Amino acid sequence: SQKIEQNSEALNIQEGKTATLTCNYTNYSPAYLQWYRQDPGRGPVFLLLIRENEKEKRKERLKVTFDTTLKQSLFHITASQPADSATYLCALGGSNDYKLSFGAGTTVTVRA
Amino acid sequence: NAGVMQNPRHLVRRRGQEARLRCSPMKGHSHVYWYRQLPEEGLKFMVYLQKENIIDESGMPKERFSAEFPKEGPSILRIQQVVRGDSAAYFCASSPQRTDTQYFGPGTRLTVL
Numbered sequence: 001s002q003k004i005e006q007n008s009e010a011l012n013i014q015e016g017k018t019a020t021l022t023c024n025y026t027n028y029s030p031a032y033l034q035w036y037r038q039d040p041g042r043g044p045v046f047l048l049l050i051r052e053n054e055k056e057k058r059k060e061r062l063k064v065t066f067d068t069t070l071k072q073s074l075f076h077i078t079a080s081q082p083a084d085s086a087t088y089l090c091a092l093g094g095s096n097d098y099k100l101s102f103g104a105g106t107t108v109t110v111r112a
Numbered sequence: 113n114a115g116v117m118q119n120p121r122h123l124v125r126r127r128g129q130e131a132r133l134r135c136s137p138m139k140g141h142s143h144v145y146w147y148r149q150l151p152e153e154g155l156k157f158m159v160y161l162q163k164e165n166i167i168d169e170s171g172m173p174k175e176r177f178s179a180e181f182p183k184e185g186p187s188i189l190r191i192q193q194v195v196r197g198d199s200a201a202y203f204c205a206s207s208p209q210r211t212d213t214q215y216f217g218p219g220t221r222l223t224v225l
Binding site for chain 2 (some may be wrong): 004034036040041043044045046049072089091098099100101103104112
């Protein structure tokens with residue numbers, strides 16, 4: 001069965017540094033991959049989408065890469081700020097599949 | 113431009129009672145998805161509905177759970193005869209088409225005593 005794994009440990013970084021999160025998957029060939037942010041007690045908020053034929057996508061301080069050979073996506077937050085502290089979720093979807101499959105998330109804490 | 117709305121935000125039920133969770137999609141969105149999130153786990157797909165139709169309920173438990181999205185009014189997720197294992201956060205998402213970007217509501221946190 002398909003499996004989606006994100007960094008198992010929480011990430012604790014200093015303000016201004018780059019946070020790098022990983023999302024690895026097996027037994028799946030997604031057409032696209034998305035990253036969401038979730039704050040405690042809130043719903044996921046969409047951040048970025050990257051398709052299988054794209055290698056990299058950027059949005060402001062965020063960068064996502066997608067390697068379908070390694071079956072991995074990396075999510076980078078550059079020049080991190082305390083306001084970036086949250087849980088980040090990766091989600092995979094198929095070309096004819098509206099069902100998103102989510103990883104368990106990685107919690108990021110940015111220290112001032 | 114209101115986002116996806118869910119109510120109640122918190123719901124406490126005793127074992128054996130019924131839970132009704134409501135979701136109003138974003139304006140202009142006719143596609144609704146329900147997900148469940150257990151502690152320390154990722155969100156799991158439950159059901160996908162369009163107005164008056166259940167398109168895919170493959171993620172729903174076979175018993176006690178049902179969903180609807182009537183022509184008028186919000187989508188409803190109903191859990192009958194709740195058990196402790198139903199305690200979770202239930203999220204609704206909506207999209208304007210059957211597209212890849214889904215917009216999530218704040219969730220309903222169900223606690224079964």
